[in-house]
Amino acid sequence: MSATAFLVDADVDAQLALWLRDLGAVRRLAPRTLEAYRRDLGQFLAFLAPHTGGPVSLATLAGLRGADLRAYMAARRAGNLGSRSLARALAAIRSFFRFLEREGVLASEALNVVRPPRQPRPLPKALTVLEAKAAVAAAGAMDERPWVAARDVAVLTLCYGAGLRISEALALTRADLEGDSLRVTGKGGKTRMVPLIAPVRAAVADYLGLCPFAPARDQPLFRGVRGGVLSPRLIQLRLAQLRSALGLPASATPHALRHSFATHLLGRGGDLRAIQELLGHASLSTTQLYTAVDSERLLASYRAAHPRSRG
Template sequence: MVDSAFATDELVRARISDWQRELGSVRRLADNTLEAYGRDLDQFLQFLAGHTGGPVSLNTLKDLRGADVRAFMAQRRNESLGSRSLARVLSALKSFFRFLEREGVMSTEALNVIRTPKLPKSLPKALTVLEARDTISTTQDMEERPWVAARDMAVLSLCYGAGLRIAEALALTRADLETEVLRVTGKGGKTRMVPLIAAVRRSIDLYLKLCPFAPQPGEPLFRGVKGGVLSPRLIQLRVAQLRGALGLPPSATPHALRHSFATHLLGKGGDLRAIQELLGHASLSSTQIYTAVDTDRLLDSYRKAHPRG
């Protein structure tokens, strides 16, 4: 993952490998996060090698100063890296140095004096209940092949009716449908239990009835037209078609259906902790953002309807 052969010595490379193994096997970070962390650390070490004039050793890391980290962050900012990406870079560096400290290799205060970049406030873009329903039901009007229309409706039903990410929906197997509760594998390989409500079950049953292929219990449920595993890109393109047909905003994506799932549950009095479990969020703070979404929608309705609005 990290290619620091020319920027580091052998001892540092060995510690990087140990750190990556811990991230993958112990912390069970998602593959995309592991790749991003590795890339961020590699870029920092390449910078540090040029900054200090030689391969980075453990002694180089021990002598690290806050000014060195700031210079690297400034360089990345000048390369048009956004605040969210810079925050991830800093998180990757802190993760590596915390690992070195836990292992008794070294400790440094250099990263403790670096403030995390201020992130722009961004709320999830949820659809209205009517928009979410229309997005799913109109799918059959966009496709001449009944089984493909039923397939796409089933996937979108899982996004809205069960709060699944596309990748989670497409990873489901026939065996996952044997009970009334879905066992979903989410980010970092973490599993959660999600109720399979009747409307979603009916959409999946219709797809299975029409599908020309017969997935075995341990095989992926959703198939492409040639029988292979369905690509998430096809679902994204389908929703893009639906945006045009229904006049929906660009924020109407498959993932927006997951946001809508959480927002509408909360709006109906759903418990925040329960919604956290259903979404598979590791932290409640990730779920609490939907309280702001619901409040914004309430205030918007108030402004439109109230005589003094």
């Protein structure tokens, strides 16, 4: 008998055992994931038994309605279960019901009318000003070949100094650099103009002056050591080396430099809509996430420095 046997009848208990065996032996879920699924489904059955007035049977499961699932979700939320954990619990329930349907035991439409809880959007992880500057500067000492070192500095400078995605930086051509602004092709093929500030222009110029290859005006600027178009993976690996060398957080990635660009602009009084345009965000709500990052940093500084912050 399983740990949930007293909540269910013999038929459901047998199907639970078969489902768990399928997850472990056939689908090869990790032991911790398997235990989490077991626990989540057990909590669902623990709610369902008193909710339906007795041990859960296959007929009980077949007769479930969307209202029963919503009552379960409300009960778990009342117990302070977060959205992420509740979504995982629903995934376990869906997995069990899909197994029952696949095996021809029963079918239920209840889960099709219940939406999983909306997940909170994670805040962008920006570096501090000192960390971002150190990462860009140190990239110039990570390779003995001067042109490769200058290339990596230029790419990272574009991420931090112009707010480019790594894919956008590596797609730049000579034609995109003409004039005082940078023409950037972003997601969905949309083009935006980003001011080309002096440090960014200088970093790119240093690279072009040293690069042994001469791509055509309409070809990507940044090249690998054999002359092919530079892979973003190489820049990601360079950041990994910099994380180790400088003791940077695990969140220090090329995209974190883009986040840092926006966060530092906002912290210096930058206009939110202007930052939206610079980043190429389709929606202002995406850019507004950076206001939460800035507020969080302000609170952290206050708690660390204010003499009354500790009571």
